Amino acid sequence: MLRSFVVFILSASAVCGFVGCTKNEPIRLGFLGTITGKSGDLGVAGRDAVTLAVDELNRQGGINGRTIELIVKDDTGSPEIGAQAMTELVAVPVVAVVGSIASTVAKAAIPIAEKARVVMVSPTASSNEFSNRDDYFFRVMEPNFLFARHHAETALKLGARRIAALYDLQNRAYTADIFAAFKEEFTRSGGVLTKEITFDSALKPSFLHLAESLELSKADAVMVLANSADAITIIQQIRKLNNTIPIISGACGIAQRDLVQQAGKSLDNIIFTMPVDLQSSAEKYVRFKETFQKRFGYPPTMAAVLAADAAEMVFSGLRKNPDAGKLKETLSGLGTIQGLQGDLTLNKYGDPSRTLYIYRMKSGKEEVLR
């Protein structure tokens, strides 16, 4: 009798355990981004947006009755740490990774994703290198060369034919990439680059000296490609020397929240291009904006909108085919996804086509230049 009693208890717990495992097992989604450090703002906004998207989806019952569990990893902006974090995520295993934020980290993480056959959907990595490749890397932001071309067109439209440029060699995959494309387009259209200055933010340079070496008097406008904190300090230095010269900045360098507050007036007449419309009246975006503001206490930034779109791309794929092993094929065949600001069309490699918006800072606020 004791034996049968023990067998009963063991089988009951085994059955319960089995049922519990299969039925309630959540879908694990990874997030890889630069959450801490000077570029942390992008990663924090991205993480917050993905957290919100996951919570919303779970509140609606998840996907096919399974909830989503978000596993967040911080790459601190370092390709090595990013690669390590990606290895940890694929070992979990996760069905997909929303990330990374920086192109340099993406470059280090993509081979790991390829090997493990885990899809990465980056909100902001925009290096040209990743375009038109049939791989496990997808993104919701257009590649750098399109931004660069846009910057060049904008500069010429504003009457700036002579430009002095300054860019950081950290996150070279972003800065050097975009600068090269800008230079090609700008000079081809008759523009002149009066100065090209590079610096390594890790070496803590004197930004005033860098600004002075730009020889602003010879230029109609300045182009700055750097991380948020450095970009603002550099802009402060430029403004000390010239209070009015237009400054063209990389989107990621300026689309920040706390930093903008600190930069104050110095940011006036900064021009930048963004792949999102922060004043969009799309119903989905307006609702997201309200919920985001309420939940996190700050309005969603560009990185937040893009990260929400990246999460939606993964969710759309899993809704269409819950088999994570086929996610790459599913995403390649999606065609369009419902982004926060409207439908996003993806080409066969999963690269999106978005509308780009030109912004100019004025009195601490962005205004859209039509």
Place this chain on the structure above:
Amino acid sequence: MKLNLKRLFFFNNLLTSLVPLLFVGIVSLVILKTYLQREMDQDLLLFARGTVSQITRFIKEPVDAVGFAFREMESGGDRDAILDRLIAAYPYFNSVFLLDVEGKVRHEGFKHDEGLSREDLLGMDLSDVAICKAALADNLVHWRESVSLATGEPVMTFCTSRGSGTILAEMHMHDLGQIINDANRGGIFRALVVDQAGRVIVHSDEAVVKRQENLSTLPIVRKALDGGEALGEFNFNGVGNRGATVKVPELGWVLVTYQDLDKMLAPYHAIRQIMLGGFVTAMLLALSLGRLATRSLRKPFDLLAEDARRVIREEYDTITPISSRIEEVELLSKTLRMMVETVRTRETQLNRTNDELLRAERELRELNLHLEKKVKERTEQLAQANHELVAVNDDLVERERSLENANHQLEAFAYSVSHDLRAPLRHASSFASILLEDHGSEMGDDARALMERILNGCRRMDELIAGILEFSRVTRQSLSRIPLDTTSLVKECLEELKDDLTGRQVELAISDLPESMADPLLLRQVWSNLLGNALKYTRKKETARIEAGSFEESGERVFYVKDNGAGFDSSHAEKLFGVFQRLHTQSEFEGTGVGLAIVANIIQRHGGRIWAKARPDEGATFFFTLPG
């Protein structure tokens, strides 16, 4: 499940040991948990309030220090040196900027090993920074949590303005984290601070702060941000915690003190483990005791079972007393032996009774045999009588058939005789008429009178034969019964008789008559004959009165025809319904004496009855019934 001793002992032991154990255990656990939680809540709140006081004191110090620096500057000291000293004296400052009236950095104290150089910082335009604007406007201290331009980490900044300028100071959060760590009572509690948006800005683990996690969705944080203190459970970094929240009044931040639920409930879990252990031990003990008790009971029970089997085999003398330490077993053995004795006595009695019963059975069997013989004889007699009865019955049936046959033959004979008689009668009648017409003049009066009498006799005979044929026709006619409107039928009959009414005074009283179930032709004949008779026998009355009607009697529907005619003596009434039977002479009233016989025959064939009541010269009434 069938119970056996082993299971009985197991469940008995289990119930008696486990139920009290479970009851006491569960109650103790509930009490313990409630107590632990209450104690913990009090401690958490006390710790939180104490820490908030320390934070309030802590943020006062840098403000005082800046105030001191202001005073030093106002007394003419070197501003850069004062700010550098300030940075050196209070390590929590990252930077202290002195802004001019335009909001530009004119002097600074800065930890230059963190990235930015003095020349970078001087001249920066911070006039648009919100807290600076506010401080310039009201000269009060304005706080804000922010992100360091140099490191990207969360920092606290405050701005205050005096006549000598405006100071914007940035402080790192490490010291605040240290305060919280120091306040921690022996590592029992942990604490963190969230800003007004719910973002973690102070935590003993700096990585948590750097991640800028947002806890605004936690109900206790939400409640504290709204102004109150709160207690509750929440999940943080994948660990279940119980915590208290208190708002830091000056900054609008919220301090969260919490403890790992597992640690907090460690005594509770320990007691639960002990209970579980006790539960398992009690179960094993119940099982062992059950086995032990079963084993000690098994042997005497086996012996008892063997004794019972001996009783079955009637080996009464081999049953011996069983000795056992269990009183009940000895009692059972003793009872078994007593039962054996009783069984033996009963058996002797039974044997005796059995012999008597056998004898009685034998007698009964003999009696039974005799009885069977008697019954057989009687049965044979009855069969014989029955046989004879059947023969008599057959004879009777045969006779009835012969009678019916004879009757039919008789009817056929009557018909053919009547029919055949008419021919010679007509010959006689015709010849007599010829004689009278052709040779009447040659005959004397007597001869003519005789010839007249011959003719009259022939006519009369023809009428009689016609009557016989009519009677015969009616009796042979087949019967088909249908529902009939009697009143209409009677009226139609009277219509046919209207010639007889000519020149006479006749009162006709025909009431509404019920429907009849009869053959239409035959019933018409009944009414026609009866009404015709009534008209005939009232002929001599000055005013004739004829009535046709019906009434209900003893559940039977009776029809009648009443007249005030010649009537007759009722004592001869039965004769009237025979063929050729008459109560009046031909000279009084003509007729053949067949009409009423026909009526009677039709009524009888319908299953009805007919009878008459009359008095001479007072009229007659004919009644008949027709079954529905």
